[in-house]
Amino acid sequence: MERIPILKMGRFLLVSIQVDMDDRTAMSLQDDLTARIVKDRAKGVLIDISSLDVVDSFIGRMLANTAAMAHILDAETIVVGMQPSVAITLVELGLSLKGVRSALNVERGMELLRTIVQDDPEPDALDDQE
Amino acid sequence: MADQSRTGEVLRRHEQEVVAAWVRMQEQNLSLRNNLLKAGELEEQCRSFLRLLLTMIEAGSAEDPVTSQSWTPMRELVSDISRSRARQGFTPTETAMFVFSLKQPVFDVLRRELSSEELADAVWRLTLALDALGLYTTETYQKGREEIINRQQQELLELSTPVVQLWRGVLALPLIGTLDSARTQVVMESLLQAIVDTGSAIAIIDITGVPVVDTLVAQHLLKTVAAARLMGADCIISGIRPQIAQTIVHLGVEINDVLTKATLADAFAIALSRVGLTVARKPAGAARPQTAAE
Numbered sequence: 003m004e005r006i007p008i009l010k011m012g013r014f015l016l017v018s019i020q021v022d023m024d025d026r027t028a029m030s031l032q033d034d035l036t037a038r039i040v041k042d043r044a045k046g047v048l049i050d051i052s053s054l055d056v057v058d059s060f061i062g063r064m065l066a067n068t069a070a071m072a073h074i075l076d077a078e079t080i081v082v083g084m085q086p087s088v089a090i091t092l093v094e095l096g097l098s099l100k101g102v103r104s105a106l107n108v109e110r111g112m113e114l115l116r117t118i119v120q121d122d123p124e125p126d127a128l129d130d131q132e
Numbered sequence: 133m134a135d136q137s138r139t140g141e142v143l144r145r146h147e148q149e150v151v152a153a154w155v156r157m158q159e160q161n162l163s164l165r166n167n168l169l170k171a172g173e174l175e176e177q178c179r180s181f182l183r184l185l186l187t188m189i190e191a192g193s194a195e196d197p198v199t200s201q202s203w204t205p206m207r208e209l210v211s212d213i214s215r216s217r218a219r220q221g222f223t224p225t226e227t228a229m230f231v232f233s234l235k236q237p238v239f240d241v242l243r244r245e246l247s248s249e250e251l252a253d254a255v256w257r258l259t260l261a262l263d264a265l266g267l268y269t270t271e272t273y274q275k276g277r278e279e280i281i282n283r284q285q286q287e288l289l290e291l292s293t294p295v296v297q298l299w300r301g302v303l304a305l306p307l308i309g310t311l312d313s314a315r316t317q318v319v320m321e322s323l324l325q326a327i328v329d330t331g332s333a334i335a336i337i338d339i340t341g342v343p344v345v346d347t348l349v350a351q352h353l354l355k356t357v358a359a360a361r362l363m364g365a366d367c368i369i370s371g372i373r374p375q376i377a378q379t380i381v382h383l384g385v386e387i388n389d390v391l392t393k394a395t396l397a398d399a400f401a402i403a404l405s406r407v408g409l410t411v412a413r414k415p416a417g418a419a420r421p422q423t424a425a426e
Contacts, residue, residue, distance in 0.1 A: 082364065086324030089359040090317075098358040105364035106331055 006031045008038050018050040028064045039075045046115040047072050052083025062097040069102040078118050082111035139254040140190040142245045153237035197264045211272040218276030227273045231266040293319045295326040302403045303332045308341030316352035327365045334403040338396045340371030350385040357390050370399035
């Protein structure tokens with residue numbers, strides 16, 4: 003089974019979904035991501051879905067759930083790079099992903115994450131340099 | 133089918149004469165419109181029509197010209213002709229007359245050559261075939277017209293939903309006319325594509341030109357806003373007239389999540405401040421001297 007890599011960038015986690023996700027890949031991503039948020043004490047998660055042409059209701063709900071879980075673990079989730087066709091499909095399905103922030107691309111998403119998280123002190127600053 | 137082949141043989145012998153008489157008749161009918169059709173074109177169309185008809189007569193086909201397999205080449209020719217005439221602006225009558233006016237020259241020739249019994253039979257068969265083809269002409273003519281109408285509707289749809297860039301990172305979508313599902317789809321697609329292309333974070337949807345906002349239109353607007361939000365762009369709805377504000381509240385449409393402004397100017401001011409820009413008046417001395425015309 004394919005696993006989607008999770009990259010750590012400072013206090014943030016970066017997930018770039020490059021393959022068509024089936025339901026099992028999606029669930030394992032959710033497991034991995036929540037585990038990594040706790041392990042790395044991440045403050046933000048950036049999910050890049052710019053290569054996804056098709057998002058069904060399951061993946062849509064998975065994204066919303068992941069954002070909710072991350073929020074409980076005190077991390078902000080931003081979904082970036084959604085294709086227009088995907089956005090239209092999700093809206094037609096009635097999934098407007100309330101509670102998930104979005105940005106146009108990874109760069110904007112990072113900017114947004116920094117502005118959201120900047121108020122927090124950085125207790126992990128020393129850990130990051132290890 | 134001896135009489136059938138006799139009809140075919142007679143017509144084959146007088147082909148030139150029939151075509152000449154046929155073309156002459158049509159030219160009289162179309163005398164006012166001869167600028168629409170080149171001289172050679174009409175004769176060429178007549179000639180190929182008659183050839184196909186003769187082939188069918190000689191084959192002794194008694195099938196229905198509109199549905200049967202063997203008449204397919206004839207139908208293709210007829211539909212080509214009537215489509216091109218629909219485009220050139222002929223009336224349906226003029227188009228159908230192309231087929232019907234063949235009767236007189238053909239019957240003239242047959243009357244001279246055939247005995248009365250053969251004649252009655254041949255006339256009946258030819259009338260059946262030509263009438264069916266004439267009606268088919270009108271039908272394809274109408275289809276051609278409908279295609280033109282559909283294409284124009286499509287063009288209108290695309291023309292009426294321009295997405296304009298007001299500033300770097302600020303898009304505007306001035307909507308004019310009633311919003312139905314088909315238009316909403318086009319509006320949504322073009323707006324989202326423009327958001328991707330320009331990397332804009334703010335889009336202003338101006339509904340000054342939308343005459344009526346009912347629950348369906350409001351629903352469509354909210355969908356567009358939700359889709360843009362999913363892509364990471366905020367939407368502002370502007371140009372809400374007092375009557376429309378009243379309707380929205382009376383209908384109980386939940387529009388609270390969306391930022392709304394009365395005028396496009398207000399929305400633009402908000403958009404500029406969102407992207408971190410301010411509009412400032414020039415210092416008095418630095419302003420350009422006004423010309424007399426202003």
